[in-house]
Amino acid sequence: MEFIRGIDMIKEDFELPDRLVTAIFNTLFNRSAHRWYIKLRQAHGHQSWTWWKTQIIKKWANDYWRCKVEKAFESAKFNSDKDKDLPWLCQQKDRLTAFYPDMSEFMIHRTILRQF
Structure with a gap:
């Protein structure tokens, strides 16, 4: 997915830690994606970018x-x-x-x- 490739490139180019990458999700996602993010974040707490990448693929790349x-x-x-x-x-x-x-x-x- 283009979204994931973009995040991966930014993470690599700026050597960003997972915490910084995943911190933007609250403002990046909107409408149903935001509700989905909040629900998972509350249920699973802070997770790595790899974990979130897997969840995004499961949700939207099907x-x-x-x-x-x-x-x-x-x-x-x-x-x-x-x-x-x-x-x-x-x-x-x-x-x-x-x-x-x-x-x-x-x-x-x-x-x-x-x-x-």
Whole structure:
């Protein structure tokens, strides 16, 4: 997942300890992710980044989640009257990258353009 790769890179680049990395979760997560985080944090206390990484993967990197994102991608049709082009394109690109992380930029753009 892109989120996990990003945290891993920041942790490595700045040589951050786990406590500092996991301390930002309370402000980083919002809505249902924040409720999920608070529930786990209260139940398990302070945990390492490795532990949190495992929990995030269990929660969001599963077949149900992938299917949900894929359906959202397929059902999102660009409407020039209501959609702004760049935010719509970025959201579609994020969705494709989420369930096909190894897809090339060329294939991402080609797949999105086929929706028009």
